[in-house]
Amino acid sequence: MLSARARRLVVALAALATALLTARLGLWQLDRAAQKQALQQAVEAQAALPPLPASELASTAAQAAQQLHRRATVRGQWVPGHTVFLDNRQMDGRPGFFVLTPLRLDDGSAVLVQRGWVPRDAQERTRLPEVPTPQAPVTLVARVQGPPARLYEFTPLDGEAGPIRQNLSIESFADETQLSLRPLTLLQLDDGDAAAAPAADGLRRRWPLPAVDVHKHYGYAVQWFSLAALITGLYVWFQLLRPRRRAA
Template structure:
């Protein structure tokens, strides 16, 4: 009855099922891994955002990169803005509009500085028109902001290139920016959330990061791939049972024919 399972057509089906099952297992495990990774990242970022502010020097210093575990930690730092070395960061849309981030070094009392992202401004009226950038406060300023690691092409998804207009960059690369400054720069930057004294006009604040659902979609996709395993096995069994049923229905019809056929 089950010898048909060894025919070429059925052997091909067996091979397909045996190849599909481990593939679905791998894809499910990969999605579950992404779920755990994103959930851990979401939890870490959320905890950093909600943590109490700490002095910048406790987490960052010139010549030392900001740790990934310290991303979005709220830090405080005091100093004086250096508008002469301010920069604009291209290709930074916000609220669905194209624009720039405004970077201004904040020189601290020890002669070092930290790059401060003071916020976002929209593009000018034309591609050749410089945007309107509110000046930073003068004198001593107390800054509060989110600590961010220096940007790279891999972390930002942007490709750096030369030939940009003067005073503009594509990446917030503290090390590269610091090469053109007369003081040492912290290996990271601060995303401004508050400052004292408050200026009369300021760039639009950068929104707080969206931590998302912590990889919820990856969990759903992982379950989906493993459900496909059950569907593949169930479909394979169903096809076999249907073939067996059809052959059993055909047996009574074949039996009289075989009985009435002349003996050799």
């Protein structure tokens, strides 16, 4: 059995490690909040720049990184035969699909457009909603984005097929469709109030802002710091102050 001194040492080390861990988690939440605020500032700064024409859209990954969050105005023709529905996406707390369709530009290249969100059929989750897609050329107002956000899955990105998918790789999709895809996606925007009813194509484009949940991270940080303070206070009381009071 451990001696009294050894037990006190174990308790001290456990309290110290737990307090440091919870304090570090609090700092991590503050860092997450700062990252989202910086991203939001970058989005606003890029949005203030003049919209990019289709001819200036990035053709390399390095150029795409410089154009992130920049507004763009493009004209092209939908390729509806390659529409993809990304599953398990939420908007306003409801499960559904993100609808992605390639748009063939006037120069022959194409860009993958995140057109909007549709709810999933509650009775049959594999039933695809009807999404009206014009055959005539269209002009879009959009925001430059990177690849679609990836959700965790066991299947590799290049192993998925069919219209319903969990994730999508631009490179693999370009090989699959034989389209000359730009190394980015466009987030289609509505002209007017983003909180309005779905557009004529039935898609909702109430895209969340990066810093929309920043207060959640502050709340988590307060909880972790409070827990660190509680652990420290309990250790000081039970291991230091209380024994001295008893001895006195």
